[in-house]
Amino acid sequence: MARKLPKREVVIVGFGWTGAIMAEQLTAEGLDVLALERGVWRNTSTDYAVTNAQDEVRYRFRHDLFEQLSRETMTFRNSSDQTALPMRMLGSFLPGTNVGGSGVHWNGITWRFLPSDFVARSHNEERYGPLPEDMTIQDWGVSYEELEPHYTTFEELCGISGKAGNLNGRLQQGGNPFEGPRSKEYPNPPMDMVLAPKLFAEAASGLGYKPFPFPSANMSRAYTNPLGVSLAPCTYCGFCEKFACGNYSKASAPTTILPVLMRRQNFELQTQAMVLRVLKAADGKSVTGVEYITPEGEIIEQPADMVILSTYINHNVHLLMVSGIGQIYDPRSQQGLVGKNYAYQITSGVTVFYDEETHINPFIGAGALGMVIDEFNGDNFDHSGLGFIGGGFIGQTQTNGRPVESLAVPDGTPKFGAGWKKAMRENYGHSVGIGTHGAVMSYRGNYLDLDPTYKDAYGRPLMRMTFDFTENELRMSDYLTDRAVEIAEAMGGREMTVSRRKGPYSIVPYQTTHNTGGHIMGASPADSVTNKYLQHWQMPNLFLTGAGAFPQNPGYNPTGTVAALAYHSAAAIRRSYLRAPGQPMVQA
Amino acid sequence: MRYLSLAQSLTRSSRRIRIAGLVALSACLFAAATHPALAQGTNDWSELQRGLYLSRVGDCAACHTADPEKPMAGKYALDTPFGTIWTANLTPDEETGLGEWSADDFWRAMNEGIRRDGAHLYPAFPYTHFTLISRADSDAIYAYLQSLEPISQDVMEPDFPFPLNIRFVLNGWNLINFEDRSFTPDPERSAAWNRGYYIAEGLGHCSMCHSPKNFTGAVKDGDAAYSGGMAEGWLAPALRPGSGGPGLSDWSKDDLMAFLRHGRNSRTAAFGPMAEVIDKSTRHLTDSDLDALATYILDLPESGEAPADSEAIDTDDPAMQTGALVYATQCSACHGPDGEGIPGQFARLKGSSLTQSSDPTTVVRLVLEGVRSVPTEKYPTPHAMPAFDWKLNDAEVAAVATYVRNAFGNSAPAVTADAVAEIREAQ
């Protein structure tokens, strides 16, 4: 029997980026908020102190900040005709645990999606005609214009360093000319560029493109955000993505929100609370709370008026499935919506090698330090005759020169031994990587459901991921890679290696932690799990934040939009939901 | 488990993390209404608020709230050179607190250091300062304390050796060190200065930490006053220029007010015992009281003794060279290559009086142990300096301490590895 605790007004499950945003917004409204986080508390300054944070083995290879798979994981297969096997080691994506979630060890590239991304189906159909039958992309039910103020809020919270390309419809020199109109310039100027992004930008400009600085959550100068929390200038230490910043130079929930939120009387955080399921009312028309387990193994029932799931997409979808909330998607019958439209991102890279006199100094780096072009993202270019839709950005980020992870050597180098060592010595500090980062559309055959065989330590069936890259994505990625090769050629190196992305998709090498879909948002309960306010269609006191809401995955890093959607949802809760609690904010 | 203080909430072992402020006044009033021994004025809202305010000016909670769940219930172990004293329970509990005390009893304790039963209080309780305060202020504090929820908590006698364990001996101590004073404003001085004097010398008891003490543990006055002292093993810096260091000679009133209000200013951040003083006391001061306090402190006379002359150590000195290397690799990310820091976030070392103080204990302890700044309304981020004791050996700590004391235009005596070893030992 679970021990039942007193009811709370709001229970937030998962305390990463979106959990903290929702908690901040709803406590500001005066609500009594309890956040439940499976991980532990960490002190930014001391736990991630600059004296000990630069430990590549501990963080990158022993996964100190990432979720642990010993008690809970998922199974994976490429297609429905295969048998899925448990993922026993993280690889392709690296979600976090502990207070702050993945936001603690993210890079901080903070985009807005293109206005046309939010109407991907209607826009592409209108321009290019009918889409392939098994491509299940949808419009989002929310527009760029509706999200614009919330993008701004997040950028100001984080102190994003960048250069606007479109201010209220007027194009700006030096920014992204393709972005949707923004109401404000970025709160901080771009970061200082080092040689590698400069070489990239020069070559790209020479080809007629318009390179601009990555919008970055690494601080280009000291900054105090609207909550009054201060961030320090980035020191370009090169231990950023996959690492935490003890210098308060990278925006994360702990560095931008928690100093203020933790002081609020109406907020409480319970750590080491692993939520196992969401509890439904007998009539199935609302949720009544959640059930969690403590490290001692005690099961606690936490009743709530309102539940917000902010556990990252994989866990949000899993929680819905094991709680029996909504019908699980079945690709054969096309019935069910939970787990539908799982998508990912497709990446490739080119490395340019220079001679010894070109010093790249790769150890001067930051998660989002670099230059990028957006000519080939979304529908910024004419896709007629190309055989695919979607796109991605091509950019050069100088993130690190870490001794284990970041040792680029030219093609044909032996994999170990004296030959490898020699090549490593000669090339360390003399190579520049260019990356492409592409969209993945959603398809009938890419989805999440429950595994029939494997269970986690709590006895719940594991979630099963069925995913592969399809023709559209591989063609698109090849097209982006060809453009990257052209830029690389113009960069004047000695030689280059090209790493194209080929199918089938593998969960072993790291690609991105940009998983999307599974509890998608939309305009109608017939084809989505939540409305545009992230409110569950059938259980209006349940909200789901995170990239699980994306109907498909555009060609950008997701968190700017993930956060904007959370602020958009919180604003609607504050404005209208609280007037009529338990009622849907959009009529079906 | 619920945690009520920020410090505790930030420990990794805590799971239920909630931060509450001081006991809500409404709760106090409820307690007041149900308590039988109501003295006059004790259910007057504004009198209670005044009492709460004055108790903050006096930083009573620093010593009398050992456990945030038991406000003012005492039993905080106060280490003195003579032994440990446990602080009194100030809640109106009849058996173990001040439940039986009258306003007169309380006034006698504040003014003369004498307990209700006639015994002498040990001067760790700053009656030597509180003697200055007015009867009206004493009564307001009394009224506030009587309105608290009574908490039963027995407090032990100090573990002092003979003859100090005999409170009668304090007669002798008082004869040498105590003068029953009352406050008479100095008509030559501004109203602000006079108010500042009343706060600093009375309830604020600033010199308890910021002045050196004589062999009997009493605060030295005259030329020695405010020339720096020790608090819990930290150097409480000199507040006036002289032998103890440059003091606050180049601080503006805004600097000092920002420091006392927000725990930080463009030069530095409070840490250690002063962080607690700011959190529990000075940040609550009214604007005019804060202004008065700063006026008085910045007007302290220069001490007769000139600052010990110290030429900056040459950059070729081997310690300076090692120190520069340690600084570049370990310190410069936050404090900046030129020791400028980041205003409001990371302390400036260039020109810092603390860095250059004649006694290097604090600089060395900062490097060894690290410190946490106090989060306040204006600066909610709990910036902290990490500990380096596990990473740097005595010679390296000495070198980097010597370096920061003599780089960026600073000058102060070198720090030896032996001195570091001693401080490390004492931790």
Ligand SMILES: Cc1cc2nc3c(=O)[nH]c(=O)nc-3n(C[C@H](O)[C@H](O)[C@H](O)COP(=O)(O)OP(=O)(O)OC[C@H]3O[C@@H](n4cnc5c(N)ncnc54)[C@H](O)[C@@H]3O)c2cc1C
């Ligand atoms: C290495 C890396 C680099 C990245 N770089 C970028 C980038 O440059 N730009 C970008 O836009 N995005 C980036 N991301 C993605 C970004 O981190 C995520 O989009 C963002 O953190 C998602 O926020 P969230 O609130 O949905 O989830 P999270 O921030 O991951 O928070 C989820 C929280 O829920 C908790 N939780 C999960 N299950 C349970 C449960 N059952 N009970 C209780 N708690 C639970 C987790 O422990 C975690 O704390 C990166 C991610 C990684 C890993």
